Amino acid sequence: MKNIVVLGGSFGGLTAALELRRLLGRNIEITVVSGDGLFVFMPSLPWLIMGHRRPQDITLKVPDILAPKKIGFFHEAAERIDPEACKVFTATREIPYDYLIISTGPHLAYDEIPGLGPDRGYTASTFTLDHAVNAGLAWQKLFEDPGPVVVGSAQGVSCFGPSYELAYEMDAELRRRKIRNRVPLVYLTSEPYLGHMGVDGFGNSRRFFEDTLAEREIKTIVSRAIEEVVPGEIRLKDGTKLPYKFAMIAPPFKGVPAVAPLGNPRGFIPVDKQYRHTKHKNIFTIGVAVAIAPPDPTPVPTGVPKTGFMTVRMAKTAAAVISSEIKNTPPPSPAEMNVVCIMDMGNTAAFMKADPLLPPRQKSVTKDGYQYRLLKIAFEKYFLWKMKRGISGLP
Numbered sequence: 529m530k531n532i533v534v535l536g537g538s539f540g541g542l543t544a545a546l547e548l549r550r551l552l553g554r555n556i557e558i559t560v561v562s563g564d565g566l567f568v569f570m571p572s573l574p575w576l577i578m579g580h581r582r583p584q585d586i587t588l589k590v591p592d593i594l595a596p597k598k599i600g601f602f603h604e605a606a607e608r609i610d611p612e613a614c615k616v617f618t619a620t621r622e623i624p625y626d627y628l629i630i631s632t633g634p635h636l637a638y639d640e641i642p643g644l645g646p647d648r649g650y651t652a653s654t655f656t657l658d659h660a661v662n663a664g665l666a667w668q669k670l671f672e673d674p675g676p677v678v679v680g681s682a683q684g685v686s687c688f689g690p691s692y693e694l695a696y697e698m699d700a701e702l703r704r705r706k707i708r709n710r711v712p713l714v715y716l717t718s719e720p721y722l723g724h725m726g727v728d729g730f731g732n733s734r735r736f737f738e739d740t741l742a743e744r745e746i747k748t749i750v751s752r753a754i755e756e757v758v759p760g761e762i763r764l765k766d767g768t769k770l771p772y773k774f775a776m777i778a779p780p781f782k783g784v785p786a787v788a789p790l791g792n793p794r795g796f797i798p799v800d801k802q803y804r805h806t807k808h809k810n811i812f813t814i815g816v817a818v819a820i821a822p823p824d825p826t827p828v829p830t831g832v833p834k835t836g837f838m839t840v841r842m843a844k845t846a847a848a849v850i851s852s853e854i855k856n857t858p859p860p861s862p863a864e865m866n867v868v869c870i871m872d873m874g875n876t877a878a879f880m881k882a883d884p885l886l887p888p889r890q891k892s893v894t895k896d897g898y899q900y901r902l903l904k905i906a907f908e909k910y911f912l913w914k915m916k917r918g919i920s921g922l923p
């Protein structure tokens with residue numbers, strides 16, 4: 529019986545494991561190995577920070593999803609992979625595999641900028657459940673003693689959407705509380721222009737973000753890198769100093785250390801169009817862990833986003849390729865990656881679509897409307913409903 533090991537219990541890892549079970553039935557052993565026993569619906573973390581969601585509203589227990597499908601689960605982080613011996617090593621066991629799927633997401637490299645981040649620095653973060661819970665507490669404190677807020681992305685970020693969302697949501701909340709006049713709000717970014725998003729924009733996204741941020745009097749600072757953060761002040765490489773009472777800055781992304789030796793200098797893993805490792809043919813990588821070259825290098829480094837939408841599609845493709853190989857049937861034809869993203873803006877929402885992901889494109893659009901906010905809420909409920917039941921066959 530073939531034995532497939534999946535690293536990571538989130539969008540990519542769980543979708544891949546469930547899809548493999550659906551496609552291959554019970555004649556296959558599937559094991560998920562993950563450092564986290566909870567699935568977190570990360571697109572809702574900004575809402576959690578703003579107080580609109582509780583952790584229990586947006587999390588599921590990974591064993592409850594996998595056990596009914598007879599998928600094994602080791603709640604342990606992988607420490608290293610031996611691709612020649614086809615084994616994954618954790619602190620307590622070695623796990624052999626015939627196929628390996630890596631979906632370990634990003635390593636959040638706060639340590640690359642002194643003073644950045646919630647653990648050893650002075651800024652809040654929205655990139656894990658614990659960080660978001662603490663960010664929510666710090667955000668509530670601002671109402672007692674309002675002052676400057678800086679939200680945005682450091683150099684090397686490849687996920688800009690949540691920072692934009694939070695800037696709009698914070699603006700809306702401060703206005704609801706009638707204290708916006710006491711809170712200078714700055715959106716700081718490594719993107720070369722507003723709305724670049726690491727993919728050279730989505731249609732008219734530059735104009736869209738310039739206008740909608742200006743309408744809300746959110747000051748913007750683009751194409752800058754951060755030198756260091758000290759309590760109450762962000763220092764940029766060009767000498768600018770930004771005072772803050774509350775700051776939330778996305779960190780540089782890298783590949784996680786356990787899989788980084790299989791990847792490029794930043795630890796992201798090179799794959800072909802079927803998400804197969806370019807050298808190790810029985811290793812597949814999906815989601816944030818994948819290396820995607822940017823359309824053009826930006827003056828301050830930025831990365832191409834790998835959204836949840838993209839990650840789920842990558843997971844299904846990798847599962848279909850492995851399934852066809854095991855069943856000895858023709859592989860699925862490689863599909864061009866496209867992306868759809870809905871971004872909350874506090875009292876409306878932005879809808880962005882790019883097909884394909886990188887320019888030149890057939891279609892790309894950025895537009896806003898209240899209906900997209902309702903769509904985002906519906907998507908959250910639908911995705912959690914599907915995941916809770918271990919359903920991978922639906923869109």
Ligand SMILES: Cc1cc2nc3c(=O)[nH]c(=O)nc-3n(C[C@H](O)[C@H](O)[C@H](O)COP(=O)(O)OP(=O)(O)OC[C@H]3O[C@@H](n4cnc5c(N)ncnc54)[C@H](O)[C@@H]3O)c2cc1C
Pocket residue numbers: 535536537538539540541561562563564570571572573574604605606607631632633634654655656687689690784786814815816817834835836837838839868869870
């Ligand atoms: C705040 C926020 C908002 C977002 N909003 C959207 C949105 O609106 N729409 C959208 O499409 N996408 C959104 N995204 C992006 C989306 O969440 C990611 O694309 C998706 O989570 C990527 O899935 P992944 O499986 O690649 O990695 P992750 O979700 O990062 O999961 C990685 C998994 O690997 C595990 N892991 C890490 N290291 C190891 C190890 N050594 N061994 C074993 N397991 C390990 C982790 O514990 C985790 O379970 C958002 C992301 C964030 C942070």
